[in-house]
Amino acid sequence: MNPVLDKHRVKTVVRPEMRFQEQVYLIEVWKGLLITSRHFFVNLWRHCMKALGQDAAAASVTTQYPEDPQVTAHRSRTRHRLLKREDGTPRCVACMLCETVCPAKCIYIKAEESPDVMIEKRAKTFKIDLGMCVFCGYCVEACPEDAIRMDTQYIQFPGSTRADLIWDMPELMGDRPKIPSLTPSKDPLSRP
């Protein structure tokens, strides 16, 4: 016996035997097709109702983004912002707590010596890969300096490569707009 398994209660799952109806196969295929068809006609009905201005029947109706604006929850977490002190320097002291707590491991910080002896440490580079981010907001909660916050409802950060989704420090601080590359690279999966 396996000593590791012995310590835990093992529940054995018995697979049900196939009945005659299932063994015949064709009957079950027809039942499956009926389900698919039902969904098709129900959705078709709802799409038609929406086209006629009847929004009451909420269902899996495709939102025509970006022509129709996406409706997000009032307090949804979206893109990050790095905050500044009153004198314009970034508040971040590169303590790496957000980088540590991040479950998606999408924050990349490098620290350096700050010229101000009372601040002592600051971020040399601060990058967030929004393509990896799960928008959990842990970085905001972990920050001891209130240096990072998240917007709500702002969801427009398009990119044609993965590199386009990596935001650098000036972009996160709002000093420079994030401009995606217009021509897709030969290898859109590559990261810088």
Added chain:
Amino acid sequence: MAKLVKFNLDGREIEAPEGQLVIEAAKDVGIEVPHYCYHPGLGNPGVCRLCVCEVEGAPKPQMSCRTAVREGMKVRTDSPVARRAQAASLEFHLANHPLDCPVCDQAGECHLQDYYQGYGLYKSSVREDKRHKQKRKDIGRAVMLDQERCIQCTRCVRFTDEVSKTHELGVFGRGDRSVLDVYPGMRLDNPYSGNVVDICPVGALTDKDFRFSVRAWYLDKTPSLCTGCARVCSIEVHTNTRRPWHTDGRRVARYKPRYNTEVNRWWICDEGRYSYKSADSPTRLKASSTLGADGHAVQVAPADAAARLGSELGRHISERGADGFAFILSGTLSCEDLFAAKQLISRLGVPASNIVLAPAPEQLGEQDDILRRAEKVPNLYGATALGFDVSRSLDRLKAPLWGAWVVDREAPAAFKGLPFTVWQGPNAVRFTSEARWVLAASHTVEEKATYANFQGRLQRANRAVESLGESQPDWAWFGAVLRAMGGDFPHQCAGSVFKAMSAAEPAFHGLSFDLPAEGAPLVAAEEAVR
């Protein structure tokens, strides 16, 4: 050995030698008493007042670092009185401590943080402003001082007084105005200065080299050895491989000393401490190569390299004889490497007079009576135990040579014109570009290997990171070439080589690859020969 006495510690009857400090006796049975100033290597001035415990019969709580064990004593380190005294003490330590943990390098390995969680957890009753002192004071080659964070435990002062005996540090002023500083006109520039960073329980003394590079909790720790000199200090290799951007891709972040009562106790020298950079230096060889027809180096895969090198070497030896071939080995090779080299040498039939192992001029340096040794190679004793003559130097080589196999050291200029030269090692030297064959070897932090220091103590290094690129351990190169030439070398791992070595070599009889943490004494080389 002092008389053993029985006493009661936290309700447990324990035995300890009479006169042993309570804090030490508690540590031996796994009870940690919080402490800052006490350090087993630096005495017990009793200035931090944190290690208080309750002793039955004593009117007030006693300091466990200044109370000796006696028969029938009853000590409690976890009673409400003791706990309250410890928390009150800690509150005084934190009264002026700046709590700049986010920017402090010590965070994550800081005793203030640990003890506050373990023994403090009080609500501070200090309402006054914190006293500010000088931050970021450059006091020496390797160390940065932050006077605010200092809790005046005086460990570093005692280190410079008692261990390095250079007396650079002192505590100046009185009361809450007292500050740690260097004496006027002095700098903390002794060869052991890095140790004050290790013994500092808070972030007052930080390592300039490590400063702000990696957070302590990102590091992986591997017990290993410093191979910077014949002392072979026990160290811990701290590696940062999961977040490479912090150290610009360098895998090894720092070396820290590891306690070994027989070799280095708690210390290492700065030379060894900062030698970690060689593991990721730009001179590291990632792949093996050979000189092509046009004189340029051509990269060769390891298996291919061993096969081609073996057949070339075999042809040369059958044409010109083994008397003209020399092995210039280095004391940086581990016992396993030397054992494999010995088998290859005997297979080739190279005469003993053509084998050089004495330290090269660049492998000699300073020596003192603390730790450092003049021979900057770790394994000369091991080489002697394996039957190599470490006294024969390069200029006693019998000419004329047609070829040489040089390992991890410079070779004389005369070797440049030889028709067949092999250079093997982790970091390229000047001679590397001249050699016909270059074999990339693993660094010490990348292999499991044993080294015997100048006292004859055999210790084992462990693999902290994977071998860089296509490099492989030296014994694997010797073994692969030996196999390519039809020899028998079945070993696939260092443990297997060690097993064969302990069976074949009298000095290693009875030793196992799983050596104890402090190592084991090698059977003396002379004894083994007898």
